[in-house]
Amino acid sequence: MPQVNDPATVAELTELYLRYEKALCENDVTTLDELFWQASEVVRFGATENLYGIEEIRNFRQNRPTKDLAREISHLQVVTFDDQMAAVTLEFQRTINGVVRSGRQSQMWYRFSEGWKIVSAHVSLLPGTP
Numbered sequence: 001m002p003q004v005n006d007p008a009t010v011a012e013l014t015e016l017y018l019r020y021e022k023a024l025c026e027n028d029v030t031t032l033d034e035l036f037w038q039a040s041e042v043v044r045f046g047a048t049e050n051l052y053g054i055e056e057i058r059n060f061r062q063n064r065p066t067k068d069l070a071r072e073i074s075h076l077q078v079v080t081f082d083d084q085m086a087a088v089t090l091e092f093q094r095t096i097n098g099v100v101r102s103g104r105q106s107q108m109w110y111r112f113s114e115g116w117k118i119v120s121a122h123v124s125l126l127p128g129t130p
Contacts, residue, residue, distance in 0.1 A: 002081040009080040013109060016116055017088050020107075021073060027066045033058055037110070037117040044121040047103065068096050084111050102126045 016035070023031035033054075036042055040053040044060075051057045071094035080086040086109040093102050108120040 005080055006083065009083045009086070010078050013078045013080060013086045013088065013116065014076070016109070017076070017078065017107075020118070025070050027069055029058075029061045032061055035116075035118055036121075037112070037119045042117075042119055044123075046123050047125045068094065070094070085109065086116075 019031065020035050022028070023035070036044075036054060036057055038054050040055075042054050042057065044051040044057050046060070049060060051060055071092045073090045073092045076088070076090040078086060078088050088107045088109065089105065091102065091104050093100055095101070103123060103125040105123045106121070107118050109116050110119045111117075
């Protein structure tokens with residue numbers, strides 16, 4: 001049975017996630033790229049795109065609009081399994097073209113020899129939000 005939510009591992013992943021969030025809102029493509037697994041197997045499903053492999057993710061990040069990136073997060077939950085795998089989930093609100101939208105995000109992280117990396121990510125906007 002894996003050890004779930006070791007406090008030190010949860011703290012480590014929470015700090016990494018907050019680093020990711022800061023990079024996301026500031027469009028720090030270098031840091032975002034560093035936090036993702038550098039492999040063809042990594043996946044990121046976005047609000048409007050399905051990206052397979054680090055090259056597609058990198059290309060998207062380098063070419064996406066940089067307006068209205070700031071967002072407020074809530075319900076951040078980090079669940080760790082031993083010190084090898086973690087799930088990060090949250091809800092967010094973001095203003096897009098002057099309209100506040102609500103969404104959710106989930107990420108799977110895995111600890112490789114070089115450190116923690118996002119191996120799968122999903123972002124979606126809730127329908128019907130104003």
